[in-house]
Amino acid sequence: MKKLSLLGALSIITAAIFWSADGIFLRPHLYTLPSSLVVFWEHFLGFIVLSPALWVYRQELKLITRRQWLAVFWIALFGGALGTAFITKAFFLTNFQDLSVVLLLQKLQPIFAIVLAMIFLQEKFRRQFYLWAVLAIGGGYLVTFKDLAPTFNLNDKSWLVALFAIAAAFSFGSSTTFGKYAIKTINYKLLAALRFGLTTVIMFFAVLYFRVMALPAGQQWLILTIIVFTTGATAMFLYYYGLKKVTASQATLYELAFPISAVILDYFINHNVLSWSQLLGAAVLVFAVYRIIRLEPIYPLLTGKVITGAGLGKKLGFPTANLNPELAAELTTGLYAATVTVANANYPALLYYGYNYLQNKLSLEALIQNFSGEIHGQTITVAIDHKLRETKKFKDEADAIAAIKQDLK
Numbered sequence: 001m002k003k004l005s006l007l008g009a010l011s012i013i014t015a016a017i018f019w020s021a022d023g024i025f026l027r028p029h030l031y032t033l034p035s036s037l038v039v040f041w042e043h044f045l046g047f048i049v050l051s052p053a054l055w056v057y058r059q060e061l062k063l064i065t066r067r068q069w070l071a072v073f074w075i076a077l078f079g080g081a082l083g084t085a086f087i088t089k090a091f092f093l094t095n096f097q098d099l100s101v102v103l104l105l106q107k108l109q110p111i112f113a114i115v116l117a118m119i120f121l122q123e124k125f126r127r128q129f130y131l132w133a134v135l136a137i138g139g140g141y142l143v144t145f146k147d148l149a150p151t152f153n154l155n156d157k158s159w160l161v162a163l164f165a166i167a168a169a170f171s172f173g174s175s176t177t178f179g180k181y182a183i184k185t186i187n188y189k190l191l192a193a194l195r196f197g198l199t200t201v202i203m204f205f206a207v208l209y210f211r212v213m214a215l216p217a218g219q220q221w222l223i224l225t226i227i228v229f230t231t232g233a234t235a236m237f238l239y240y241y242g243l244k245k246v247t248a249s250q251a252t253l254y255e256l257a258f259p260i261s262a263v264i265l266d267y268f269i270n271h272n273v274l275s276w277s278q279l280l281g282a283a284v285l286v287f288a289v290y291r292i293i294r295l296e297p298i299y300p301l302l303t304g305k306v307i308t309g310a311g312l313g314k315k316l317g318f319p320t321a322n323l324n325p326e327l328a329a330e331l332t333t334g335l336y337a338a339t340v341t342v343a344n345a346n347y348p349a350l351l352y353y354g355y356n357y358l359q360n361k362l363s364l365e366a367l368i369q370n371f372s373g374e375i376h377g378q379t380i381t382v383a384i385d386h387k388l389r390e391t392k393k394f395k396d397e398a399d400a401i402a403a404i405k406q407d408l409k
Contacts, residue, residue, distance in 0.1 A: 011242030015235040020103060020262035022231035023091045024269050029223045034212040035088040040203035041216060041224050043080060046233045047196040050189070054197075057190040063361075064186060071178040072186075072194050079175025080199030081206065086168035093161045101274075103262040104143045104282050105165040107289045111136060112173030114292065120177065126295055136288035140166075142281025143274075187355075192236055299336075299384035302327045302351075302364075306375050309365060318404050320352070320365035321375050323382075328353045328364050335388045335407060340368050341381040347371050350407055351382055354391035367404070 030038050054061070064072070090102045111133050179191070186194075207213045216224060228234070263282065266272045274282065302323065309322030321340070336351040349368045356363035366382055368375070388407060394400040 008242040011238045015239040015242070017261045018231045018235040018238075020265055022227065023087075023103060024262070024265045026223055026227055026231065027088060027091050030216075030220055031092060033214075033216065033220065034207070034210065035085050035092060036203060036206050036210055037212050037214060037216075038088055038224075039081060039084045040200065040207050042084070042227050042232055043196050043199040043203060045224055045228045047193065047200050049228060049233045050193040050196050053187075053189040053193040057187050060187055060190055068186065072191065073198060074178045075175045075191075076195050076198030077202055078171040079179070080195050081202045083168050083171030083175060084199075085203075086164045086171060090161050090164035090168060093157050093164065101143055101278070102161065102165045102168075104285060105140055105162065106169050106172065107285050108136060108140055108166065108169040109173035109176065110289055110292050112170045113176040116174050116177040126298060129292060129295055132288045132292045132295075136285050136292065139281045139283070139285030139288060142277050143285060189237075192233070196233070300330050302382040302384075303379065305379050306377060308376070309363070316401055316404070318367055318401075320367050321380060323364045323366070323380075325353070325362040325364040328362075331384075332387075333362075334390050337385045337388055338366065339383045339385065340366050340371075341383070342368070342371065342375060342378060349382070350388075350404075351384060352391075367408075369408070 027038070087102065087106070094102065114129060114133075263274065304323045304327045306321045307324060309320065314320075331353050333354040336353070338349045338351040340347050340349040347368045347370055349366045351364075351366050353364050354362070366380070392403070394403060
C-alpha cells in the first residue's frame, strides 16, 4: 500500500474509532444534562475551533447559491442539530446499556442517503440496491431485538431506543445527500464551519424554547472539550482528510471500524454482550450496507459541445476537452473513468468535475486518450463507467502532473 493510501486509511479508521468511543467513554458523563443542551455546547465549542475557515474561504462564501444555502441549512438542522440530538437521546434511553445496538443501527445511513438522492437529486441506482436494502433492514431488526420478537411491555424501551437511533440514521443520511449537492462549490472545511455555526444557532433557540439553557459543570466542560477535539471537529477533519487519499469503496471498508470497535469497546468497558441473533444481524447489516455502497449508480450520458477552457491541462502536457458544467448537474464532484465518443469513434478517458480555482467556477473536462486532431467545437458524448476518486487540490504543477499520471494508470 502506498504511503498516501496508508495515511488515508489510518485517518478514516481513527475517526471511526473516535465515533465509537463517543457513546461509551464520553457521553455517559453528560447524562445529567438535557440532550439538546449537550448538542448546543458541543457545536458551539466546535464552531469556535472551525470558525477560522470562514475567513480563509471568505471569497467562496460569495459563490454560494440560494439552493446551496438551503442545503447547508438542511445539513445543519438534520446532520447537526436533530441527528446529534436523536443519537444522544438514544444513548441516554439505554442508560448506557446495549450501546452497540444504537451504533450499529447507524449503518442504515447509506440507505436513507441513496433513497433521498433518488428523490431530490434524481440519481438512479441499480436494481440490486433494493435487495440489499431489504437485507440491511432485516439485519437492523435482528440487532434491535435480542429475542427476535419485540415485546410490547411499556417498560421496555427497545422500540423507543431503536426509533431514536433510526431517526438519527435518517438525519445523518439525509445530511450526506444534501452535502453532495452543497460541496460542489463549497470547500469541505468551509462547509464544516457553516454546519457547526448554523447548528449552534438552531440549538440556541431550541434550548431557549425548552428552557434548559445552563452552563455545564466543571467536569462536563472538560468532557465537551474532549468531544470537540476527538469525536467532533477533529474526527470530521480526519475523515475528510482520509477521503481525499482513498477511493469511496476503500473508505467504506475502513469505516467498518466504527461498528466493530463499538461492539468491542462496549464489551470490555460496559460488559455488554450481543446475543447470537444480534451478532448475526450485525454481520448481515454491515455486509448488506457494504454491498450497497459498492453499487455504482446509473450515470447519465453527457452530450455537449467542446468549449474553450482555462488551458491549464494543455500547459501541464495533458490537453482536455472542456464542456459546460451544467451538463453534470446530476453528478457529484470527482474524477471518473469514462468513454468519450467523437465522430462515432470511442476513446477511453478521464472525466474531471470539480471546482476550478483559476476561474472561480465549476469545471467539467475530459482527458481523452489516443485521440489526435482538433476537437474544439465538436459535439462529444461521455459515458461514465465508475468513479475513481474525489477531487483534490495540488501543491504545485509537479504534484498535479504526478497525480494525473497515476490516475491514467
